[in-house]
Amino acid sequence: MYSDKVMDHIENPRNVGEIADAAGVGTVGNAKCGDIMRIYLDIRDGVIMDAKFKTFGCGAAIATSSIATEMVIGKTVQEALSITNRAVMEALDGLPPVKIHCSCLAEEALRAALWDYAQRNGLVIEGLEAPKAEEE
Amino acid sequence: MKKIVYLDNAATTAVRKEVLDEMEVYFRKEYANPASKYRFASAPFAAVSEARTQVAEAIGAASMEEIYFTAGGSESDNWAIQGVCSAAGEGHIITTAFEHHALMNTCKSLEKKGFSVTFLKPSAKGYIDPKAVEDAIRPDTVIISVMYANNEIGTVQPIAEIGAIARKHRITFHTDAVQAAGHIPVDVVGMNADLLSLSAHKFYGPKGVGAMYIKKGTKISPLIFGGMQEFNKRAGTHNVSGIVGLGKALELACEEMEEERERITGLRDKLINGILNNIPHAKLNGGLEPRLPGNVNISFRFIESEAILNLLDFKGICASSGSACNSDSLEASHVLLAIGMSHEEANGTIRFSLGRYNTEEDIGFLLESLPPVVEKLRAMSPLYEDFIKSRTL
Structure with missing residues (x-):
């Protein structure tokens, strides 16, 4: 079973949606493994002004992407890199062992969106690497 | 807690009041071991015999x-396959790719x-072709095992035809009737079954007790070794109250079968039509006929x-989302x-299984609750977003 916090994010996910002219968009996962996450970031002067997400996946996938968007809003790009899967899990008061991969996916989606932003703007962000190629 | 609308009767069911009443006496009053030889053990002994007669009938x-x-459906299935294979020593098994x-x-x-082992593939509608069973037979085939009704998609298999093929080739035939027993007619003679598994908690009996039909003359070794219970074929002190509950629950289920089948099939079809007519991009899995009344x-x-x-x-x-055993x-x-479904389709599948305590009201509540749930999730699905964009291009 999930923590109350996870259940709350499943019932009332925050920041669902798209950002029309997003500064960066990251999509990770595939339908075969059962989870796809897409995170949109609005970044101005190196600060994340807004974040939205869309997720195909289980309750934990929805909750991890929901809380990741909450955590990233207001942070600088550099600060956003400190949002690890562990931080996401802690913010949700833990996840069942079989669902830990959902928190990893949330971290990857965030990093993929930041990478997209860096690519579009020709930036090199320390500690940020290209997202792994999707397995089909 | 608010009202529970329980639509998972294929996972387990509530024990019927009449069943529980009959079981209760064997916990504290008539608690003797039915294998004991004093007169105090005669009531539990008679109760086990009566349950055996109820199941046989x-x-x-x-x-x-x-x-x-036995201790349930899983033990019965394990026993059927392992017992026959152990008695045979070596050989070939024919079963299907969608067994429990x-x-x-x-x-x-x-x-x-x-x-x-040959795992036969069902058709896209979820049925096994008896001809494919016959084609798979080899000189060393020792057992054919095909489920009576599938636990996820509810399709009822042509068991009598498959049984006739097994009989013709003198191969032991087992059917897992865990989802079928108590819900649709079971006739071991008509279906040419040598072995059949069933489980009490799927038809309003208690959990942890099941039965196996073993036709006289079937070559099968024990799975559980020990004492001489169950005609020296299955050791272990009898779960008397459980066995009494199984017998009574099955008897009641058979008495009420026709009427319940009709009522539950009506609810089922209302639910299927209600979903398919009101929710786009939804699809029924498994053929509609023949199908379990509640699936x-x-x-x-x-x-x-x-x-x-x-x-x-x-x-x-x-x-x-499918079998509770695999949740x-x-x-x-x-x-x-x-x-033949894709992973993506399979990952978006829900099983509702209806039972004797479900009402028109339950179905109405689900039909009212489900569309907004699906809509909410689609609104946050990147796959749906991509689909809509690809259509508007």
């Missing part, structure tokens, strides 16, 4: 001595021990089943993959 067995009590895990994993374990299995494109279940749970609705697995259902 319910499934059309020629004799009550062909009924063996209790059967499938038993066959896989025997595969590692040197047996060869509804539907895929919703672009969304994932666990999220649907979580949101239904907030409304007090209990359903499942911790992240793998797509082997049943849905076996009928």
